[in-house]
Amino acid sequence: MFAIRQHEFGPAEVLRYEEVPDPHPGPGQVRIRVAASGVHVIDTTIRQGIDGGPFPLPELPMTPGREVSGIVDELGAGVAAEWLGRRVVAHLGPTSGGYAELAVRDVEAVQVLPEGTDLAAAVAMIGTGRTAMAIARIAQVSADDVVLVTSAAGGLGALLVQHARNNGATVVGAAGGLTKVEKVRSLGADVAVDYTRPDWGEQVRSALDGRAVSLVLDGAGGASGRAAFDLLGPGGRIVLYGREFGEHRFTSDDLVARSVTATTALGPNLLKVPGGMRALEDQALAALADGSLLPLVNPPFALADAAKAHAALENRETYGKVVLIP
Numbered sequence: 429m430f431a432i433r434q435h436e437f438g439p440a441e442v443l444r445y446e447e448v449p450d451p452h453p454g455p456g457q458v459r460i461r462v463a464a465s466g467v468h469v470i471d472t473t474i475r476q477g478i479d480g481g482p483f484p485l486p487e488l489p490m491t492p493g494r495e496v497s498g499i500v501d502e503l504g505a506g507v508a509a510e511w512l513g514r515r516v517v518a519h520l521g522p523t524s525g526g527y528a529e530l531a532v533r534d535v536e537a538v539q540v541l542p543e544g545t546d547l548a549a550a551v552a553m554i555g556t557g558r559t560a561m562a563i564a565r566i567a568q569v570s571a572d573d574v575v576l577v578t579s580a581a582g583g584l585g586a587l588l589v590q591h592a593r594n595n596g597a598t599v600v601g602a603a604g605g606l607t608k609v610e611k612v613r614s615l616g617a618d619v620a621v622d623y624t625r626p627d628w629g630e631q632v633r634s635a636l637d638g639r640a641v642s643l644v645l646d647g648a649g650g651a652s653g654r655a656a657f658d659l660l661g662p663g664g665r666i667v668l669y670g671r672e673f674g675e676h677r678f679t680s681d682d683l684v685a686r687s688v689t690a691t692t693a694l695g696p697n698l699l700k701v702p703g704g705m706r707a708l709e710d711q712a713l714a715a716l717a718d719g720s721l722l723p724l725v726n727p728p729f730a731l732a733d734a735a736k737a738h739a740a741l742e743n744r745e746t747y748g749k750v751v752l753i754p
Contacts, residue, residue, distance in 0.1 A: 429450050431446065468613065556584055
């Protein structure tokens with residue numbers, strides 16, 4: 429098979445498209461002929477050799493990627509015959525190996541997909557979607573909320589815009605550039621603004637006509653995260669997630685002075701979810717199946733162009749979920 433291999437840490441160019449031996453499933457495992465592989469910001473930090481995320485740095489050489497969908501084409505010992513030929517999606521956990529034509533996973537971690545489910549959309553929901561479910565659980569959006577989502581045209585942000593809309597909230601989406609702003613507007617945001625403009629905060633205040641933001645869902649941090657924080661009214665709350673775009677620039681003194689609260693949605697909070705990560709996957713895939721959440725998917729990159737996909741993601745040239753197609 430062909431796969432992306434990384435022999436050293438460094439820039440996107442270290443990702444190489446190579447022919448490698450086909451993997452075969454062990455006992456209790458299935459092999460998936462991959463139709464789509466998910467690309468995550470975490471993949472880019474691991475590629476650079478930056479530690480400190482949820483997954484330890486791997487031994488090299490390795491094949492990146494932890495989200496795949498496709499068709500089961502080989503069974504390991506002890507796996508029921510009916511798994512053969514099933515359309516499935518799986519998060520590969522800490523083992524990686526998703527940027528490839530074939531991937532192996534324990535059958536108990538594999539999710540069966542209904543006929544007709546878009547395989548690229550399923551890849552978006554198995555990882556990014558389950559994270560969105562975790563954030564939604566912490567955020568507790570109500571119809572009384574005015575919700576501001578930063579990075580609203582990203583994979584997570586697009587789902588959170590829809591979730592807030594589905595719960596009856598007034599939704600403000602901030603994204604970088606006019607094309608992404610239009611994507612956010614198409615998701616149903618009541619207000620969509622370009623955070624690269626210095627006056628975007630004033631645009632939000634004007635559009636809300638006296639209403640204050642009551643909830644910020646912030647995965648951006650940095651200057652835009654601080655600007656979003658400054659839009660919170662008294663008694664508001666900010667839910668933080670992500671680590672890729674800079675630190676959150678406010679202090680406990682700021683929280684007290686503004687009478688607002690801050691919560692981190694990820695990390696140890698995930699361990700409190702009844703049913704664990706599988707339950708979050710179930711919720712995300714159910715939302716995809718019933719159409720209540722539809723992931724925004726960037727035009728796919730070919731598997732051989734994984735380095736281009738990484739570079740585009742790092743340069744913020746993509747929107748929604750980035751996927752590779754073998």
